[in-house]
Amino acid sequence: MAIQGKFTSSTLQDAVESISSLPGVGSRSALRLALHLLKQPRENILHFAESVSRLATDVRYCSVCHMISDTDICPICADTRRLQFQICVVESVRDVMSIEATGQYHGVYHVLGGIISPIAGVGPSDLTIKELVARVAEKNPSDTEVILALSGDVEGETTCFYIYRQLERLGCRITTLARGLGFGDDLEYADSLTLGRSIAGRQEFKP
Amino acid sequence: MAIQGKFTSSTLQDAVESISSLPGVGSRSALRLALHLLKQPRENILHFAESVSRLATDVRYCSVCHMISDTDICPICADTRRLQFQICVVESVRDVMSIEATGQYHGVYHVLGGIISPIAGVGPSDLTIKELVARVAEKNPSDTEVILALSGDVEGETTCFYIYRQLERLGCRITTLARGLGFGDDLEYADSLTLGRSIAGRQEFKP
Numbered sequence: 001m002a003i004q005g006k007f008t009s010s011t012l013q014d015a016v017e018s019i020s021s022l023p024g025v026g027s028r029s030a031l032r033l034a035l036h037l038l039k040q041p042r043e044n045i046l047h048f049a050e051s052v053s054r055l056a057t058d059v060r061y062c063s064v065c066h067m068i069s070d071t072d073i074c075p076i077c078a079d080t081r082r083l084q085f086q087i088c089v090v091e092s093v094r095d096v097m098s099i100e101a102t103g104q105y106h107g108v109y110h111v112l113g114g115i116i117s118p119i120a121g122v123g124p125s126d127l128t129i130k131e132l133v134a135r136v137a138e139k140n141p142s143d144t145e146v147i148l149a150l151s152g153d154v155e156g157e158t159t160c161f162y163i164y165r166q167l168e169r170l171g172c173r174i175t176t177l178a179r180g181l182g183f184g185d186d187l188e189y190a191d192s193l194t195l196g197r198s199i200a201g202r203q204e205f206k207p
Numbered sequence: 208m209a210i211q212g213k214f215t216s217s218t219l220q221d222a223v224e225s226i227s228s229l230p231g232v233g234s235r236s237a238l239r240l241a242l243h244l245l246k247q248p249r250e251n252i253l254h255f256a257e258s259v260s261r262l263a264t265d266v267r268y269c270s271v272c273h274m275i276s277d278t279d280i281c282p283i284c285a286d287t288r289r290l291q292f293q294i295c296v297v298e299s300v301r302d303v304m305s306i307e308a309t310g311q312y313h314g315v316y317h318v319l320g321g322i323i324s325p326i327a328g329v330g331p332s333d334l335t336i337k338e339l340v341a342r343v344a345e346k347n348p349s350d351t352e353v354i355l356a357l358s359g360d361v362e363g364e365t366t367c368f369y370i371y372r373q374l375e376r377l378g379c380r381i382t383t384l385a386r387g388l389g390f391g392d393d394l395e396y397a398d399s400l401t402l403g404r405s406i407a408g409r410q411e412f413k414p
Contacts, residue, residue, distance in 0.1 A: 008276050
């Protein structure tokens with residue numbers, strides 16, 4: 001962009017370059033954001049920078065479920081009201097937040113930290129699968145349910161299958177998320193794969 | 208948003224709140240950006256934070272034209288090839304960058320730092336108008352051209368008129384940006400005010 005060469009301040013230029021490294025933020029937006037920050041009181045800018053730098057220094061991960069946390073054990077694992085024998089396996093921190101936002105789940109989580117993807121060079125050993133198996137083995141596996149809440153794409157299915165193979169000998173219950181029509185979806189516009197899964201996974205009608 | 212109450216880490220929550228204070232960044236985007244930063248190497252996060260905090264600590268403004276600068280005199284004012292007797296008056300730092308990007312202007316600038324707006328509570332004394340008048344008076348005013356490059360809205364017109372009144376007794380030349388049809392604009396779709404200005408400001412045809 002023409003604007004890049006027109007900086008009269010390398011400080012501003014550095015800030016714009018840093019901000020435009022964020023995904024979905026172009027150099028024009030980055031300039032707008034940097035100039036916005038520049039107009040703020042000094043302490044607001046420093047607070048902004050401080051709260052970001054603390055992402056590098058203060059963030060920890062729960063030693064049980066690998067969720068982001070301020071403490072060694074995250075608030076979800078530490079909550080005695082949550083069902084410790086129901087472990088929901090998710091790809092990322094964000095998925096935990098999405099499921100928590102539903103208010104429908106009362107068990108605990110296990111964050112894999114990614115998904116098996118040969119293309120992206122992510123293998124099983126890059127994820128917390130070994131820790132999951134150890135965690136289930138430590139409990140009474142026959143009383144434990146592992147819910148595989150991964151994406152419905154090829155990588156998700158592969159990861160589900162790999163984890164299933166690791167867990168089946170322990171004898172725990174292994175479930176997966178219901179797939180089917182979305183809430184309020186119109187039958188007419190559903191793709192045939194989704195509709196097929198919806199029929200195969202049909203449930204008792206309980207009015 | 209439901210997601211707000213679901214943070215298991217106050218560090219992440221603080222970062223998300225800071226990022227979502229930026230204009231045009233909602234809480235979902237802020238979460239996405241914070242999680243993206245979190246995945247970066249530690250030194251990248253710290254570099255990001257550092258480059259933002261330097262906006263609070265290292266940014267200076269040119270003592271002549273009030274443009275953002277690393278030094279007391281900005282590179283534009285310090286450039287001896289630029290016409291020091293042609294002063295383009297703009298509202299903000301960003302306008303200087305936009306005009307510089309055209310490559311069509313070879314004079315210097317004067318950044319007002321805002322525009323007169325009774326609604327926003329910005330009066331002439333909040334801007335660098337006094338400094339502009341002093342700057343013109345110090346030069347040989349009869350050789351000096353002041354180009355008023357402000358927005359075409361009511362605030363812009365008011366500010367132009369105020370500055371004109373301050374400068375006219377000095378005897379400098381005062382010009383304003385050409386208003387008219389944009390490059391490539393279709394006559395049929397132009398609003399009548401713009402078209403009217405285009406006719407009134409018509410120029411010799413020089414093929």
